[in-house]
Amino acid sequence: MKYVWKVLFITLISCICFMVVSALVPYSPEFKELSSEAGVLSAVGLFINNLWLTLTIYYITKHSPWSGKKLFWGTVFPLFMVYSFMTQIETWFFGSAFAILSKLDIILIALTNTTPILVGALLIPKTFKHAGPKEHKKHSFDRRDIAFKTGILGLSFMLIYFIFGYYVAWQSPELRVFYEGSTLKLGFIAKLVANFKEQPIIYPFQFVRGVIFTLSVLPLWFMFKTENKKLLISLCLIYASIGIVLVIPNVLFPNQVRWVHFIELISSMLTYATLSWYVLSKLQLPKVKQ
Numbered sequence: 039m040k041y042v043w044k045v046l047f048i049t050l051i052s053c054i055c056f057m058v059v060s061a062l063v064p065y066s067p068e069f070k071e072l073s074s075e076a077g078v079l080s081a082v083g084l085f086i087n088n089l090w091l092t093l094t095i096y097y098i099t100k101h102s103p104w105s106g107k108k109l110f111w112g113t114v115f116p117l118f119m120v121y122s123f124m125t126q127i128e129t130w131f132f133g134s135a136f137a138i139l140s141k142l143d144i145i146l147i148a149l150t151n152t153t154p155i156l157v158g159a160l161l162i163p164k165t166f167k168h169a170g171p172k173e174h175k176k177h178s179f180d181r182r183d184i185a186f187k188t189g190i191l192g193l194s195f196m197l198i199y200f201i202f203g204y205y206v207a208w209q210s211p212e213l214r215v216f217y218e219g220s221t222l223k224l225g226f227i228a229k230l231v232a233n234f235k236e237q238p239i240i241y242p243f244q245f246v247r248g249v250i251f252t253l254s255v256l257p258l259w260f261m262f263k264t265e266n267k268k269l270l271i272s273l274c275l276i277y278a279s280i281g282i283v284l285v286i287p288n289v290l291f292p293n294q295v296r297w298v299h300f301i302e303l304i305s306s307m308l309t310y311a312t313l314s315w316y317v318l319s320k321l322q323l324p325k326v327k328q
């Protein structure tokens with residue numbers, strides 16, 4: 039039971055630190071004004087979100103064979119890239135739907151969202167003394183294998199993104215109105231063709247996102263090279279954080295759109311996490327005949 043209270047306490051500290059940092063950063067007046075309307079539901083959502091981040095860091099720390107700075111950066115880097123950086127890259131790309139946000143606001147949101155990650159990564163190893171074994175057998179990694187798997191997962195992410203984003207989530211009329219101002223629903227293929235005509239860069243953009251996602255979680259693969267189950271759980275926890283954050287009511291999405299995105303992101307990122315686990319731990323680079 040004491041472990042539960044420790045986790046809850048660290049979560050509370052991360053929430054307080056996040057709110058302090060949020061109050062200090064120079065957001066635009068327009069964004070600050072809308073953000074000031076946050077109520078009790080936002081506070082509850084913030085706690086749930088930060089609890090997820092804390093549990094993610096706790097799980098990785100508890101099972102990792104790494105320690106010290108190596109463990110710190112091996113935990114912070116994947117979470118920062120996936121939870122903080124990659125989400126705001128998406129916000130920047132669809133900037134026309136979020137006219138209230140300046141480019142500086144987007145950068146500041148990414149940096150501010152890193153606060154609970156840093157708090158957890160600093161406090162958890164000190165709070166839970168027996169986090170894991172100190173010895174770790176070194177494994178060699180073939181650069182060609184990494185490049186091959188990164189390319190596969192980059193392409194896979196692009197496919198998953200369009201299936202869940204433009205087939206699953208696109209069934210919602212509220213979502214279509216939010217992004218396109220109309221309830222008109224094109225068929226899946228027709229929508230992909232329309233995207234290519236109107237904004238063709240979205241295809242290489244999502245491929246690059248998939249590549250960056252994969253490069254971001256490589257420390258977890260190095261960490262749990264021989265621990266397949268722990269790698270899978272760690273990937274699921276980190277990738278799902280993109281969707282979990284939407285439990286927090288926010289000024290950018292109407293509630294119906296927010297919950298549609300919540301379902302879309304949780305389901306798509308868990309699918310991608312499972313596929314990433316399979317590709318990283320099971321798939322072998324084809325051998326070249328001499």
